[in-house]
Amino acid sequence: MKKIDRGLYIGRFQPYHNGHHSVLKRISEYVDEIIIGIGSAQLSHEPGNPFTSGERIMMITQSLDELPCPFYVIPIEDIQRNALWVAHVRSISPPFSRVFSSNPLVVQLFAEQGISVESPDMYERQSHSGTEIRRRMLAGENWQDLVPKAVVDVVEEINGVERLTRISGSD
Numbered sequence: 001m002k003k004i005d006r007g008l009y010i011g012r013f014q015p016y017h018n019g020h021h022s023v024l025k026r027i028s029e030y031v032d033e034i035i036i037g038i039g040s041a042q043l044s045h046e047p048g049n050p051f052t053s054g055e056r057i058m059m060i061t062q063s064l065d066e067l068p069c070p071f072y073v074i075p076i077e078d079i080q081r082n083a084l085w086v087a088h089v090r091s092i093s094p095p096f097s098r099v100f101s102s103n104p105l106v107v108q109l110f111a112e113q114g115i116s117v118e119s120p121d122m123y124e125r126q127s128h129s130g131t132e133i134r135r136r137m138l139a140g141e142n143w144q145d146l147v148p149k150a151v152v153d154v155v156e157e158i159n160g161v162e163r164l165t166r167i168s169g170s171d
Contacts, residue, residue, distance in 0.1 A: 005033075006094060012130065013060060014134070015155065024064065034067070035071070046167060047134070063151060082109060
């Protein structure tokens with residue numbers, strides 16, 4: 001039986017955007033399958049984390065219909081113990097042989113466990129970040145061009161901009 005080269009890509013995806021999309025398309029050229037880990041899955045309804053893990057799963061799965069390899073999307077809750085986090089991820093994920101991340105902490109934690117980590121180049125990082133997209137949503141600026149159409153559809157379905165506006169307000 002052929003061993004499958006499965007890669008893990010972790011992000012918060014608040015929201016999933018064209019930068020993530022570009023990285024995943026590049027990763028798909030190097031692995032047989034991709035595991036997409038939704039980090040901080042327990043967080044939602046906060047200004048920096050407005051979307052639930054289920055909503056983020058919808059954004060990702062509906063955006064990746066043309067990805068040339070199979071993929072799995074799994075929620076990964078924070079456990080607040082970095083020394084145990086990699087074991088936690090491995091316990092809830094399909095097996096993987098390498099990790100793709102540019103997050104310095106993620107790189108460090110997996111490297112300490114002897115797992116191969118590759119840091120893909122980020123796609124137009126200044127404009128393609130969750131922080132910038134959420135800022136544009138709050139300011140009433142164009143954010144839609146920075147995300148796949150499926151993400152726009154999900155955000156509209158859940159009234160995501162209205163939610164972000166409400167939870168970002170003060171009393």
